[in-house]
Amino acid sequence: MMILTEGWHSSLNSQFGVPHPSLRVFLHWLQQCQFQVQSRAMQLTSRRSPKPRKKEYVQVDSDLWAAKVEFSQTIGWIFATAQQLTWDWSMKQFQCVSYHYLRRCTYLLGC
Numbered sequence: 001m002m003i004l005t006e007g008w009h010s011s012l013n014s015q016f017g018v019p020h021p022s023l024r025v026f027l028h029w030l031q032q033c034q035f036q037v038q039s040r041a042m043q044l045t046s047r048r049s050p051k052p053r054k055k056e057y058v059q060v061d062s063d064l065w066a067a068k069v070e071f072s073q074t075i076g077w078i079f080a081t082a083q084q085l086t087w088d089w090s091m092k093q094f095q096c097v098s099y100h101y102l103r104r105c106t107y108l109l110g111c
Helices: 002-016 023-045 055-080 087-109
Strands: none
Touching: 002 023, 055 087
């Protein structure tokens, strides 16, 4: 989450051109943002189709979904066989699989 907020903050700085804009400049920008959000909400309420997503975002969503499915299946297998195996081994497997899943998500999100 920290990366996302830093990126948003960086984009704000680039939009204003200075790190600390005047109150007048900031309020004007805020009004423009509010107008854009309100206009988009009205468009979606009137059943206008959403904007098409960029190809790379569609691919990242697909890859994240595949990682989630693989993680869920593996975790299900670990806990389904936990009675046959020792609990310590199951927890080590759970930690390993969870770590692998989180690293994969971090890579896909570019963090």
